[in-house]
Amino acid sequence: MLNGEKKISRPLRWAMVGGGRSSQVGYKHRTGALRDNTAFQLVAGAFDIDADRGKDFGVNLGVAEDRLYPDYQTMFSEEAKREDGIEAVSIATPNGTHYEICKAALEAGLHVICEKPLFFTSDEVREVKALAEEKGKIVGVTYGFSGNQMLLQMRAMIEQGKIGEIRVVDLQYTHGFSCNDEADKTSEAQKWRVDPKVAGPSFVLGDLSTHTYYMSQLIMPHMKIKELLCDRQSFVGSRAPLEDNAHILMHYENGAVGTMWTSSINAGCMDGHRIRIVGSKASLEWWDSKPNELTYEVQGEPVQTLIRGMSYLDDSCNTDERLAALHQEGLSDAWANIYLKFAIAMDAKNRGDEETLKNLVYPDIDAGLEGVRWIENCVRSADKGAVWVNFE
Incomplete structure (x- = not known):
């Protein structure tokens, strides 16, 4: 169980690029990083493309004014001159900027935490992975939902053979908040998401489905996709060629089949984030709207609801427990779990402890690479007319 005691010798000096006052994700990063004040300390930032607004925001966060910078280039340069300069940076900016900022951060000798999708192409990810290895630095990806520890319970139960051989994978991440174009016109955080020059080749495939795809990999690390078919639509026409709805069919190498529905136009839906894994003996199902519960259905037996924090759960699950079963955890705790990792x-990495790295389950650069490959293959299938393509 986690109780705030330090897991590393001292907090890492940490900064943010982006994540300012109008950001949809900045606060999630800060609550995640600072939940355990033994993990990170926020000491600097280039929070906004508007330098004055970013400085005002940073002062209100309690960051020293002389460590609030107009852009990331200045921050990396000036912080490198300090004995107490930053050691890690989070990138919470639009997709099209991730690649250049991530490279600059690694060149400056910094560990990196980056929003998803990581970059536009898998070649870019492979290039940055090589750079990170050369510099001896970590690149993490903020698949924030993956810190929900009941996903680790699913992983353990599948490894233990509790559901038998996996046959069907049913994935969904949908909501209805973009069922019209109002936010496209009024929300700064939404405008860039539907602009291909900034968002890249996809909208909901990158913004939503990469979360769920990574979570499925976390739960089933040995399940590999052989081929997929993606059919995507732009129901709000001004978003074309970017999709606001997509259906994906998957064939796995072991013969299992899968589906993914991802959408921002599921009108009336507040949170349709669900994972169901069907095996030859039983099924497991988890909903983001009930993150503390896991449904376990054994054929011919009463349905079981497993509750977060209970002693009957696997140790790998309860290691990330924070509040005990009587109290409810949620997305803030999930972000805190991945930031601690x-x-x-x-x-x-700093200490050369490869054994810890080998056994640590967290969204690393390889997870980021898989997310970009997922988008590339889905877009390739959709653009060819919703045809089956080998998962490359």
């Missing part, structure tokens, strides 16, 4: 990974 980012810190442990960075500390281990």
